[in-house]
Amino acid sequence: MFSRLVPLLFAALLTLSACGDGGPDEGTQAAGIAVADAWVKATDADMSAAFMVLSNSAEKDATVVGVTTDLTDSAELHETKDDMMRPVDSFTIPSMDSLMLEPGGDHVMLMDLADPIEPGQEITFTLEFDDGSTFDVTATAKDFAGGDEDYEGGKGHEDHEDLEDHEGH
Ligand SMILES: [Cu+2]
Secondary structure, three states: OHHHHHHHHHHHHHHHHHOOOOOOOOOOOHHHEEEEEEEEEOEOOOOEEEEEEEEEOOOOOEEEEEEEEOOEOEEEEEEEEOOEEEEOOOEEEOOOEEEEEOOOOOEEEEEOOOOOEOOOOEEEEEEEEOOOOEEEEEEEEEOOOOOHHHHHHHOOOOOHHHHHHHHOO
16 A cells, blocks of 8 residues: 555654755755855964855855854954944845955954964854754864964064965055
């Protein structure tokens, strides 16, 4: 009888979904997300920021409502308006579109850092979406001002500081 097959099929589907690769559950906001170019500004200071491009391949917008990291308990979502940055409640990644977190724009703010962030250091973030799903991102720290390679071996350049000022933009 055909009706006997239905429970069997259902059981098979459940088994399949339970054997996923550990990624976000299908149908959640996190499942449609992909990340590229994730990086963190290396710093000796107690504040920094993380940047990345988040894309959303789902048919619905995805809303990031929080971010956590092992680096600090004080990670916030920030936007920049009129050269001033401030916390926001969420970032929206439009359906079939992307959101760029970049210097001078939206970013993940990191505060109360206990230790310096070294270039090359890998930092893991967990983005939380408003349906409760989460997405893990690994970002690599880099020296945003650039030019620090020249310090290696102590052979510094006289003009190093000027370079740093100008490469910020
Ligand atoms: Cu900020």
